[in-house]
Every structure is written in structure tokens, then in C-alpha cells.
Amino acid sequence: MRSRILPGYLLVADRNNDRVILLSPGRRIVWRxxxxxxxxxxxxxxxxxxxxxxxxxxxxxxQISLRPRRVVWMYGHAGIAGSAxxxxxxxxxxxxxxxxxxxxxxxxxxxxxxxxxxxxxxxxLGGSCVHDPxxxxxxxxxxxxxxxxxxxxTEIGGWIDRLDRSGRLRWSVxxxxxxxxxxxxxxxxxxxxxxxxxxxxxxxxTRSGRIVWSFGASSGRNRLDxxxxxxxxxxxxxxxxxxxxxxxxxxxxxxKRIVWxxxxxxxxxxxxxxxxxxxxxxxxxxxxxxxxAFVSRRAGSHVTHTRTSVxxxxxxxxxxxxxxxxxxxxxxLPNGRVVALGGLVRGTSSSQIIAGVPGNLRRIGSLPAPxxxxxxVASKRGEVDLFGGGESxxxxxxxxxxxxxxxxxxxxxxxxxxSDLGAAVVRGREYLVGGFTGTRYxxxxxxxxxxxxxxxxxxxxxxxxxxxxxxxxxxxxxxxxVTESGPSAAVYRIDVRTGAVSRIATLxxxxxxxxxxxxxxxxxxxxxxxxxSVFRLDPSSRRISLAARLPQRLANAAAVAFADGRIIVLGxxxxxxxxxxxxxx
Numbered sequence: 001m002r003s004r005i006l007p008g009y010l011l012v013a014d015r016n017n018d019r020v021i022l023l024s025p026g027r028r029i030v031w032r033x034x035x036x037x038x039x040x041x042x043x044x045x046x047x048x049x050x051x052x053x054x055x056x057x058x059x060x061x062x063q064i065s066l067r068p069r070r071v072v073w074m075y076g077h078a079g080i081a082g083s084a085x086x087x088x089x090x091x092x093x094x095x096x097x098x099x100x101x102x103x104x105x106x107x108x109x110x111x112x113x114x115x116x117x118x119x120x121x122x123x124x125l126g127g128s129c130v131h132d133p134x135x136x137x138x139x140x141x142x143x144x145x146x147x148x149x150x151x152x153x154t155e156i157g158g159w160i161d162r163l164d165r166s167g168r169l170r171w172s173v174x175x176x177x178x179x180x181x182x183x184x185x186x187x188x189x190x191x192x193x194x195x196x197x198x199x200x201x202x203x204x205x206t207r208s209g210r211i212v213w214s215f216g217a218s219s220g221r222n223r224l225d226x227x228x229x230x231x232x233x234x235x236x237x238x239x240x241x242x243x244x245x246x247x248x249x250x251x252x253x254x255x256k257r258i259v260w261x262x263x264x265x266x267x268x269x270x271x272x273x274x275x276x277x278x279x280x281x282x283x284x285x286x287x288x289x290x291x292x293a294f295v296s297r298r299a300g301s302h303v304t305h306t307r308t309s310v311x312x313x314x315x316x317x318x319x320x321x322x323x324x325x326x327x328x329x330x331x332x333l334p335n336g337r338v339v340a341l342g343g344l345v346r347g348t349s350s351s352q353i354i355a356g357v358p359g360n361l362r363r364i365g366s367l368p369a370p371x372x373x374x375x376x377v378a379s380k381r382g383e384v385d386l387f388g389g390g391e392s393x394x395x396x397x398x399x400x401x402x403x404x405x406x407x408x409x410x411x412x413x414x415x416x417x418x419s420d421l422g423a424a425v426v427r428g429r430e431y432l433v434g435g436f437t438g439t440r441y442x443x444x445x446x447x448x449x450x451x452x453x454x455x456x457x458x459x460x461x462x463x464x465x466x467x468x469x470x471x472x473x474x475x476x477x478x479x480x481x482v483t484e485s486g487p488s489a490a491v492y493r494i495d496v497r498t499g500a501v502s503r504i505a506t507l508x509x510x511x512x513x514x515x516x517x518x519x520x521x522x523x524x525x526x527x528x529x530x531x532x533s534v535f536r537l538d539p540s541s542r543r544i545s546l547a548a549r550l551p552q553r554l555a556n557a558a559a560v561a562f563a564d565g566r567i568i569v570l571g572x573x574x575x576x577x578x579x580x581x582x583x584x585x
Contacts, residue, residue: 005250005260007235012248012262013042013053013280016347017270017555017573018513019530020051020064022284023248027262027273033069034529034555035466035480035487035512036062037078041182041229041280045096048284054094054104059087061094061104062486070510071486075102075119078484080439083109085121092141093182103151105140112143112153125167133161133169142182152191154183160191162207173209177201182229192230194240200224202240202251215240215251221258221265228279239281246275268347269574270530270555276573313534313548318568319359319578325350325571329376331384332560332568339384339403340558340570342371349391353406358568358578365406367399375423375469377430385411387432387448388418394438395419415454418442422469422516424476426496431457431471433478433494434464441465441484445476445494445501458499464488468516468525472539477504477518479525479537480511487512487529491537491544505542507535515559519567520583526569527554534581552577 006025013020020042022031033051040056045063050072052063060076081089089108096102101122102115111126128136138157146152149165160183162170175193183193186204190212195201201216201224215238216224225244232238237259238251247263263275270276321340328343328350338361340354349370354361367386374389384401388394394417401408414432421435421442430448434441441463446454460478467481467488476494480487487510493502507525514528523537527550536547550569557572567581 004235005237006239007233008286009284010239010248010262011042011044011051011282011284012241012275012278013039014270014275014277015040015243015279016268016276017530019270020053023262025260029272031066031069032530033064034531035482035510037482039280041093043093043095043280043282044284046098050096051282052094052096052102053280054091056090056092056107059089059091061088061091061102063096064486068509073117074485075115078441079436081108086119088113093143095143095145097145103143103145105143105153107139107141107156110137110139112137112140112151123167125163131155131157131159131172133159133172134163134167137161142180144182144184146185152183152185154180154193156180160193171207173205173207176203176205176209176211181227184231186232192232192238194227194230196226196228198225198244200227200242202227202230202238204253213253215253215256222256229281231281231283233283234285239283241278241281243277243279246277248275248278248281270553270572271574272553274574313567313581313583315548315551316580316582317551317577318580319361321361321571321576321578322352322354322363324574324576325352326556326573326575327372328558328571329374329386329389330558330560330568330570331376331378332562333378333403334563336562337403338560338568338570339376339378339401341376341384341386341401342367342374342389343558343571344372344556353401353408355403355406358580361570361578365401365408367401367408368410369395369397371395371397373419373421375421375432375435377423377425379430380428385430385448387423388414388421388435390417390419393417394436420465422467422478424469424471426471426474426476429496431476431496433469433476434460434467434481436465441482445496447496457496458494458501460492460501461490461503462488466512468511468514468528470516470518470523472518472523475539477516477523477537477539479516479523480507480514480528482512486510493539504539505537505544507544508546511535513555515557515569517559517561517567519561520565522583524559524561524567524581526550526559526567526581527557527572530555530573548581550579 019034037058039053063073094104110129126137142154153161177195181196204213250260268276325343351367353365371389386399396414422433432446445458464481468479489507491505554572569579
């Protein structure tokens, strides 16, 4: 029955989970690519050999190969909006055409840009921010390719425009709502389009603007909240991204009933079966689904061959956070206690200071300001130092926390804003690693000196954020992370005395949003990108092995290690769990 409802697979851009996933009719994830930066849309390239996605809020495009799952082409400058060559400003709906050209709606530049494979601009349509196609578009958010080589352009200003392959306007129609999203031209000449509103609607309308079919209710299961894309499947059913209700649904247009759903309505999470603002979608026909499943199995199989007879881990849940929290910072204290700071709670930055033994954590105070994606270390003075992070933008704050009383105070500021960074202590000295300044990916390894000033002791080969960072035997190790070229599989060793940086290993696959800790004579990389894997890295042999599978998929968790070898993992996307990972000897 499910295969008749969904006669193939759905590719979903799971935006706030920073991933693209491929769903089977049985609601199983058969392929995934994490470590992206809020992918807003995802479409297959011709022949279904890859996926092209636009990261609207990072001003970039990326093409990902299905096998191996790596970024093979990028355009734009991460986090830097612009209109000059090589720059975009809120790109939307990137498509790869059969001739190799990439077309994208460049929203805030009010234009449609067509790019060659060498990243040179083939053609630009629009440029003035008024409805005057093809000379101007009122914030175009869709540029759907048509079989004859033309484009169907959707303007947030409330218009849908049909252009021919030469870019000339054939017709334009006003939409019956102010914010249309990603219009699709149906074989009968009508238009399928979403109203990105609350409540939202999906309508089929004629070229004259007359609505012939509509779906969406003011309440109940059929209520939509800012749906962004609707596509008609080969069997006539309609698949819809219901972004703000965190689900993808398939609708029977005859009965106006939802007959298939992935995601839990109104619950955002990265856990299995959940989504967090799915904002893009494409369909993989059943005739090619076997190929996709083969890619999935093969892409995952290269992890298991690294399993060796290294010490395994026993894993047990030992407690809970007061509330599910991701992207928090944590440190272990000598007395067996843990301090956890800030993080995202239900998508909002938190000011919480949590402390206690792993099995009994409670809130003991508040930071001066809410923050997430910061880095923390235990200082020689017995306090905890928290560096950077931010709420909506990166900040340079340095905050000191008394773990006994829960009191905190802002000490000073870093030389520049910094979030998404790592921190480590080597020989009693504090170091900050990589991160994001608000405009660029940071390469610097910074030593924190007196009065919290910093000096550069080394630089990574490429700027990295969301990397695993840990100190081991008087050196700093950096595993994975996100670079401007996409997620990384590199493992680097930094000698902080000489500034030497060497690549010592390669992870079985690119990993980001995963904590790295040193325990029991090795380094351990925990989860990341919604993975259940725990990798063990032996720095002396440079060998990486799969040590264990977590009970749940994890991304954006925090982890600390105690002197007895225990690793404590806290929270993560959609999780309040506190896990103890203990090496078995």
C-alpha cells in the first residue's frame, strides 16, 4: 500500500537539522548527508547521480555526489552576501540542468542567475526589485525549469512568470495570496503553488488566476503552516513540505486527506522519524530506487570494515538534563561533577548553567546572556571560562562561571566575534580552535593569555567550524568539522609549542557537529550529523576504528571525559539524555 501511495523515494532538505535525507515509502532513511548549513532546497542532478542544494542563509550552493557523499561543486561565499561575481544573497531553488548549467533564484538580488560548471555566469535575468519580468522580479524564490528550456519564476511579491528559453516573458499571473512559494507547472497547463502563510494552503490555479483545487484548513491535521513546496507525484497524489509543522505529507487530491506523513506534527527533532523545518523536496522514481538503496548500503559499509579488536564501550543512560538541549558547552570537574552551559532549547538560545554529578544535573544559575555554540574549559583557578558563541550572531564574549555557586560574570571580549569553535587546555594553558567570526570560517589556533587576550600559535589548512577538538599528550587534535568546501574527514594534530600542524588520519566519512574527547589513552569522536557511531582514534598508530553504536542518533551533543576513563555525553538535537560511555578493558 505504501509503495502505491509513494511510488518511489522522497529527497528532503531537512533545513534546521543541517542535512538532506532520502526517504523510502516505508519511512526509512536510506541515504543522508549531514553537516550542511541549513539546506533550504534539494534537487537531484540529471541522471540522479547527485544532489544540488542551496543554503539560503549561508549564501552558498553545493552539489553533493550520491556515492561517495561528498561536496563536488560549490558557489558563493559562506555567510557573506553580495551581488558581485561569485556572490549570492539568499539563494533559493538551485537546479542543475541537463546541459550542465545551474540556475538559481537570487532572492535579495532580485534576479535569476545561470552558472556554467566553471562558475562563470552564463546569464542573469532581472536585477531590479520590482515586478517587471524579465528586467526585474519582486524577490524571486523559485525558478522551476520547464521541459522546453524555459523557467517558471515565483516572486514573493505575489506573481508567477512563465519565461521561454530565451528569457522572454510569455505570461504572468497574480497569485491569490501575498507570499507564493516554488510554483510548479502541471502537464495540464495549470499551476501548483504553496501559500507560505499561517495557516498555509496548496492550490492548483489556472493561468488566469482561478483556483480549481485547494488544500489547507484553519485547524486540525489538515492545517498547514508555511508550506514551501508542493509537487505532483506520478500517481496524481501531491507531496507537500509543511515547514513549520515539521513534516512532509502526501495528500490525495480527490479526498483531501493526508495519506502518508514523515515527521511528528509540531515537534522538531533530529531523532529517527522526525524533521526540523523541512524546506525542500524532490522525487526519485521507483525505477531508480534500487540504485539509491545500493548507494546507501555501500556508503555505510565502509564504516564497519574499520572495526578491530580495540577496547569496546559499554553505554548506559545515567541521567537527564533538566530540558532537551543541543549545542551546549560542557566541562568535567575534578570532583566528578559536570558543568553545562547555554545551548539551544526548543530552537532558542538559553542562559542556563547546569551542574552536578551526571546522574543528578540541575540548573544552578544563569549566564549574563543566552548563548549557544560557545566553547568552555575548566581554568587553573577552579572556575569555568566560556568563550564566544551567540544568539542570532557570533559574539566575542568571555564569561567566567563559579561552578560551586552558579554565579557568572562577563570578563572581557575576544579580539573578534567567534562561535562554532572548540577549546582545549594544554599544560594549563587555554586554546581556542577554529569557529566562525560572523563573516568567515576561522583558521586560527589561539592561545588565551592574561586579561583574556589571544595570540595565534598555528593555523589550520582551512577554516573549520563544528569540529571535534580535544587535547591529548600536550597536543591539540581536530577531527572533522565544516569547511567552506563542505564537511571534512580530516584529523589534524597541532603542536602548540612549535605551531606545526599535521594531518594524521582520515575519518571513514566526513563528520561534523560531533564532540571529540580524550579518555583511556585514545581519542573518541561521538555521533555527529545524526549518526550513532562512536569512533576511536589511536594517535600513536593513527588508526581509526568503530568502537560502538549509540542507542540514539546524535548531533550537536556535548561530551566530557573523567580521569577514570568515563565519557559523559549530554543532550544533542532533540535529546535530554545523559549517557555514560565506559571503555571495557
